[in-house]
Amino acid sequence: PAVRVSSALADLQRAVQLDPAQWRYGVMLARQFLKREDPASALTTASEYARRFPANGTLALLRAKALLLTGQYWAAAEILGSLHVLPAEGTTEAHALFREANLLLAVSRLQTGAFDDALRLGDLARQWPERLGAGKPYPADVDERLEDWLTAQCYVALKAPAKARQALNRILAIPARPKGQGTGDLIRTMALRQSGRLAEAERLLRDWQAQDSGSDLAKWGAELFAGRPAPLTASLHELDCRVLAGIALAGFHPDPLPHE
Numbered sequence: 001p002a003v004r005v006s007s008a009l010a011d012l013q014r015a016v017q018l019d020p021a022q023w024r025y026g027v028m029l030a031r032q033f034l035k036r037e038d039p040a041s042a043l044t045t046a047s048e049y050a051r052r053f054p055a056n057g058t059l060a061l062l063r064a065k066a067l068l069l070t071g072q073y074w075a076a077a078e079i080l081g082s083l084h085v086l087p088a089e090g091t092t093e094a095h096a097l098f099r100e101a102n103l104l105l106a107v108s109r110l111q112t113g114a115f116d117d118a119l120r121l122g123d124l125a126r127q128w129p130e131r132l133g134a135g136k137p138y139p140a141d142v143d144e145r146l147e148d149w150l151t152a153q154c155y156v157a158l159k160a161p162a163k164a165r166q167a168l169n170r171i172l173a174i175p176a177r178p179k180g181q182g183t184g185d186l187i188r189t190m191a192l193r194q195s196g197r198l199a200e201a202e203r204l205l206r207d208w209q210a211q212d213s214g215s216d217l218a219k220w221g222a223e224l225f226a227g228r229p230a231p232l233t234a235s236l237h238e239l240d241c242r243v244l245a246g247i248a249l250a251g252f253h254p255d256p257l258p259h260e
Contacts, residue, residue: 057085
């Protein structure tokens with residue numbers, strides 16, 4: 001497999017040399033770099049081709065993706081904030097990148113104490129701009145528990161417990177799954193704890209541990225619930241984990257809200 005990947009990369013680089021005016025080779029080469037977990041090279045390639053083909057939405061999306069993978073959230077958000085893509089170009093990927101950029105930016109603002117900015121960016125992450133090629137699904141098909149958890153912590157920091165409770169109640173309106181818990185249920189356990197329902201939170205966490213005690217997510221989730229955020233392992237690279245870890249590392253833990 002390693003020889004095949006190396007050969008594919010070499011073939012694409014040769015194709016680029018032979019036909020530099022073909023934007024599709026730039027797309028394929030950038031994707032090959034991403035597949036090889038080399039986002040810096042993907043960014044160089046996508047940026048060069050996006051400069052030469054500024055109206056190409058596919059190249060712009062690849063550039064935004066590479067920017068996110070290299071930690072350049074503001075630059076990615078700027079691209080996604082003005083991008084217009086056709087449904088065939090972006091499908092739902094453009095919105096996923098838009099949401100990711102704004103959530104990661106919101107966490108970075110939360111970490112610096114800019115709570116109003118974090119709220120604004122978190123609300124922006126909830127939006128589904130039509131220019132990104134995908135309409136917003138039905139409410140029942142949209143999971144915003146991550147945004148609601150971020151919102152709740154912003155209002156905790158702003159000493160607005162009533163607004164924090166509103167966000168927590170939106171999380172708790174979604175019942176836990178009977179089995180196969182994931183990050184949504186981890187958020188639920190923390191929302192229960194922050195709402196003062198510690199016994200329910202601990203029971204849900206115990207049930208999860210009993211079902212899936214060997215998973216990296218279950219182990220990491222237990223530490224997060226206990227207020228001891230451990231470093232993310234390679235298997236926990238999804239956006240939910242990165243956002244939850246960023247909020248916890250900023251010093252926000254699910255302590256019960258004060259009574260009003």
